[in-house]
Amino acid sequence: MTEKSLSEQLFEEEYVRAIDQQLKEFVLENKDVFQAAFIKDREKAIPHTQVLDKMYSFILLCFTENLFETSHEAEKLFLAKIVSNIHGVRMLLDSGCPSEALMVTRGLLECYILLKYMNTKFDKYADLYVNHSLYERYFRARNNAHDYTTEHLVEFRRDYDKVKDHYVEKKPWYYKVLQRDLLEKYGRNRSNKPKKKPSLMNMAELVGLIESYKIDYNIYSVPVHASSSMQFLHVREGDYWLAPNFDERIIDSIVYSTFNYAYKSLDLVLKREVKGKTELYRTYLSYLWAKVTENVKPNYVE
Numbered sequence: 001m002t003e004k005s006l007s008e009q010l011f012e013e014e015y016v017r018a019i020d021q022q023l024k025e026f027v028l029e030n031k032d033v034f035q036a037a038f039i040k041d042r043e044k045a046i047p048h049t050q051v052l053d054k055m056y057s058f059i060l061l062c063f064t065e066n067l068f069e070t071s072h073e074a075e076k077l078f079l080a081k082i083v084s085n086i087h088g089v090r091m092l093l094d095s096g097c098p099s100e101a102l103m104v105t106r107g108l109l110e111c112y113i114l115l116k117y118m119n120t121k122f123d124k125y126a127d128l129y130v131n132h133s134l135y136e137r138y139f140r141a142r143n144n145a146h147d148y149t150t151e152h153l154v155e156f157r158r159d160y161d162k163v164k165d166h167y168v169e170k171k172p173w174y175y176k177v178l179q180r181d182l183l184e185k186y187g188r189n190r191s192n193k194p195k196k197k198p199s200l201m202n203m204a205e206l207v208g209l210i211e212s213y214k215i216d217y218n219i220y221s222v223p224v225h226a227s228s229s230m231q232f233l234h235v236r237e238g239d240y241w242l243a244p245n246f247d248e249r250i251i252d253s254i255v256y257s258t259f260n261y262a263y264k265s266l267d268l269v270l271k272r273e274v275k276g277k278t279e280l281y282r283t284y285l286s287y288l289w290a291k292v293t294e295n296v297k298p299n300y301v302e
Contacts, residue, residue: 041246042094048251051296052090054288055262059083067270067278074118074126075269078111082262085111089258093251096244099222101254106220108261109212113200115268116207117174122272125177128166132173134159139169171198178203216257256296263289 010016059079062068068076085108092101118125138160141148148156168175175198182196185206189195196202204213263285270282 038244041244042096045246045248045251046094048248048255049090049093051255051292052086052258055259056083056086058288059266062281067273067281071269071273072126074129078115078265079269082108082111082265086258086262089254093254096246098245098250098254102220105254105258106217108258109216109220110200112261112265113204113207113209115265116209117203119268120207128177129173131163132167135163135167181206252296256292259292
């Protein structure tokens, strides 16, 4: 006789079967109500989230027009992530999940900070960013050697040996160079230790984005760390707002922030291109941002 699974054993309990029946009836009774409310509220939110479609489509247009043909691979990787993040934010907001959308928006701020830092010594730091994948690939392969052929392992080791002196194991790609840049800028303390340690926050300070980091990054990190500050996303006048949540004030704030950092990152990339028509597209990008600032206002609910 086959041994019963845990779920089968639990289902033999009378109260488990009773609650299961109660849940089925609850879903059946409220299905139309939930669906109608979701569709109604979502329709009100869509005009707010559609703003992101312009930026999403514009970046795709720039790729189609070969504006990034001579761009560094690092820039193209960042743009691919930015496009994905914009799309992710739009889908999450349209599904009534603003706290999850905030997590994705945090990634856009990180992209902008990293691109801004990369542009301080572009050729060197862009190569450093891309080659870090060779460094990490070696460790992944070493820890899962059974998944690779001997030839691949030899190739990975050869590539690793070429770049290993530029990185620190289990640290981000910028760790060594940022450590040096911070030391040059801020020096050492009385204990002869660097005043600033390599971190995204100190990188933001180095490139003049510390206020964005302190204000926006902290807000975006609230749902990531499940902080009690999530109340501004989930509690209104003492009542809990469960998903889906289509609060237009929160949606507008997230849309504004998403567009803001996508715009600034894209402008950094376009600014480095020398093609004649690139400046025309930069002007159009400025037009898109002006439209957003005129029509979408950040207004996080306290």
